[in-house]
Amino acid sequence: MVDDKTIYRGSCFCGAVEVAVSGEPFAMGYCHCKDCRAWSAGPVNAFALWGPDAVEVTKGEEFLAGYNKTEDSHRRFCSRCGGHVMTRHVPGEFVDVYAAVLPDLTFKPQVHVNYASAVLRIPDGLPKLKDFPTEMGGSGETMRE
Numbered sequence: 001m002v003d004d005k006t007i008y009r010g011s012c013f014c015g016a017v018e019v020a021v022s023g024e025p026f027a028m029g030y031c032h033c034k035d036c037r038a039w040s041a042g043p044v045n046a047f048a049l050w051g052p053d054a055v056e057v058t059k060g061e062e063f064l065a066g067y068n069k070t071e072d073s074h075r076r077f078c079s080r081c082g083g084h085v086m087t088r089h090v091p092g093e094f095v096d097v098y099a100a101v102l103p104d105l106t107f108k109p110q111v112h113v114n115y116a117s118a119v120l121r122i123p124d125g126l127p128k129l130k131d132f133p134t135e136m137g138g139s140g141e142t143m144r145e
Helices: 034-040
Strands: 005-010 016-020 028-031 045-050 055-059 064-067 074-079 084-089 094-097 111-113
Touching: 034 045, 034 084
Parallel strands: 028 111
Antiparallel strands: 005 016, 016 055, 028 045, 045 094, 064 074, 074 084, 084 094
């Protein structure tokens, strides 16, 4: 349930599905994995991670469809326009509400994950993790830009 902290609101492409998230994301960054690239139709995906209790669908839940390529990531999108909204990452119990879905969120990336899979190099001085942080089951290894 979204509480009375800072609330960010956003929607899918057509506006049929609306979401609200409360507080601040516990992590923001870029993912370069093959799945995120394919899902986002771009060379990199900007993520903002929240605890599941901070995320609420406030309108159009009946239009929220899903696709689970694996049991680890439950992707959600609008069935009317196809606009991507969020992914629930089951093992870590967190939700990625895509940074672009929340227009008032100031995106402050902290890290690049899955940089070993990158097709677009981004020399921005942020840490580049080969895969995931150790807390998320990855090696925690960093790479050069």
